[in-house]
Amino acid sequence: DQQVKQNSPSLSVQEGRISILNCDYTNSMFDYFLWYKKYPAEGPTFLISISSIKDKNEDGRFTVFLNKSAKHLSLHIVPSQPGDSAVYFCAASVTSYDKVIFGPGTSLSVIP
């Protein structure tokens, strides 16, 4: 039973345009949500997080939106750059020091 879902295995976006990565979750106990970026042969790198008391968090080109009633979050990257090409993992946990449940990932390709 997959608690965190990323239904798009891959996404291609033109450089300079917006990338929108989507994520859905099923466990209403999740209180803390994160996005990680992963390059091949490296560990996941933290990008941005949001707690369930907020509906938006912004950090530079990255914005995460949380719709708790729909159990849905999204990551917006504006503008997209070729260096953003990587696999993006949506993740969730019950508390910030609890185990993190990862989604299956979305492979983003930003085309120059």
Place this chain on the structure above:
Amino acid sequence: GEEVAQTPKHLVRGEGQKAKLYCAPIKGHSYVFWYQQVLKNEFKFLISFQNENVFDETGMPKERFSAKCLPNSPCSLEIQATKLEDSAVYFCASSQLSKEDEQFFGPGTRLTVL
């Protein structure tokens, strides 16, 4: 250190042999986590520690897998009598003891069981 360190980078074992993986968390981080990534994308939580105490071991296989975090030593994950299906990348992560602190991941150890 400022990064989570994992050794070795690669480990090859024959089926039935023992495998031992090491993780040095970021200095000052109280929590250590182990995850297993099988195939390309699926991450599975194994075990977490708060300092040297097991915090959550709900993901650990009951047999063959064990882990420790002892004071002044790297944390370790040991697999006795490895099986083919243990082939995966094993990631260690650490975090601080405070609200809204993300987990910082190491580069992983790729275990190949032949």
